[in-house]
Amino acid sequence: QDKDVGSNGLQNYSLGSNSHFSLALGTGKTGVKSLELVVERQLDREQQRELNLLLTATDGGSPPRSATAQVRIVVLDANDNSPVFGREVYEVRLAENSPREQPVVRVAAADADEGSYGEVRYAFTQTPERARQLFELDPVTGEIRVAGNLDYEEAKNHKLVVRASDGGGLSTHCKVQVEVLDVNDNAPEIALTSLSASIPEDAPPRTVVALFSVRDRDSGDNGRTECSIDGDLPFSLSPALDNYYELRTSAALDRERTAGYNISITATDWGTTRLSSRESIFVQISDVNDNAPEFTQEVYTMAVAENNSPMLRIGSVKATDADAGENGRVRYALVRPEGKEQPAVSVNPENGDVCVVRPLDYEEVRAF
CATH class of the missing domain: 2.60.40.60 (Cadherins)
Known part of the structure; x- marks a missing residue:
């Protein structure tokens, strides 16, 4: 406002140099000039949270008089930034005998927004059910821990996909590739x-x-x-x-x-x-028939009185065979000397008993 009138009254406004705002000047029906601050270029709170402008009003007198005012603009946050992971792929090597609750890796995503728009939470997505049983993910810290029994012989690699979401619904993903290292836990x-x-x-x-x-x-x-x-x-x-x-x-x-x-x-x-x-x-x-029978003695001497009764048992012979079964079964038989008649004795083929088959006469034969 300027109490002077005419050319000595308020004539013009100017705004300090900036790249985001301009002034729009208008005159109402009553002749009162109105002033609007207009956004000319999109603001970015993450680059500049606050702007301070200098507004100058000048009259038309000679010399001209002016007044200034500070305009402080606070840029409010909008959810215009998605979370960003530090890495697209996290690679981890883990022994198959790793105990439960052992840390595997911590994924981290940053969101340039503030408040709930900048709060990031984590969850598995597009991850096989078996991998979800073996690993657990802290939704707040992004830390992944062992939750089951790893087995190199069952699966040598596991691929996990982690989604990071902010409070405004924007999200991004990263991959976690776990290589299971073999330990000697299987006997031949x-x-x-x-x-x-x-x-x-x-x-x-x-x-x-x-x-x-x-x-x-x-x-x-x-x-x-x-x-x-x-x-x-x-x-x-x-x-x-x-x-x-x-x-x-x-x-x-x-x-x-x-x-x-x-x-x-x-x-x-x-x-x-x-x-x-x-x-x-x-x-x-x-068994193979590779052993001959062996007598317990090389010579058996037996005696009989003359005028004996027929088929009188006078002794026995014994032979053994080291083989088994039929190969070790021994049968006995008398061998008649060539050119001589059969002696007056017989041998039992099964048990080796020797018998005189007929009465003998001492005056005819004393030994054979």
Whole structure:
């Protein structure tokens, strides 16, 4: 307002230099000039929260008089910024024996807005159900922790997608890639493919007795295995293709000395803490007729009085055979000397009893 009139009254307004506002001057029906402050360029609270303008009013006198006023403009926030993650992809390596509640990674998104528009909350999205069971996400801090039992043999990688949302409904996403590291938590597994439950004692060396495979679900040295046989036995192991092994004979066998072998096979991995498993195989040695009968004596001497009764038992012979079954069954028979008649005795083919078949006469024959 200017109390002067005419050319000495209020004539003009001016606004200090700025890039956002201008003045719009108008004259009402009563001749009173009105002034409006007009936004010429979009404001950005995140760049400049407050503007201070200098407004000058000038009259038309000579010399002109003027007055100034400070215009303080406070820019109010609008939700014009989405949350922004520090990284698009978070990569994490985690041992499979990690305990529950162990921290995995903390994702962080910043929002330049203020108040509720700048408050960020986190949640899983587009993440498989199995991964949601293994990991938990703090909706306020963005910290991800182990929530289940990780298993390298079940899944070597897990992909998580985290959504960050502000209070105004704007959101953004990031990916978390978890690589599960193997630890030696699996012992080797021995699986028999074929087994000869019985082999003959005359089997030559390197005869295949059994075929088996060894598998370890771990990786690297944790899954690398070696096999051995316990004790000093006439058997050896020969590696075959694709983690298969052949159990072979390594020496001559003798059923009469050892009728069967209980073979313990041990498979051990190469982990730092070595794990092993054991499988027992029983191999029966079958008999071969490789032993002749043997008499308990080389010479048996028997006596009989003359005029004996017929079929009189005067003694017995005994022979044993180390073989088994029919191979070890002994039968007896007299061998008649060539050119001579059958002696007056007989032998029981089953038990070796010797009998005089007819009465003898001492004056005819004293010995035979």
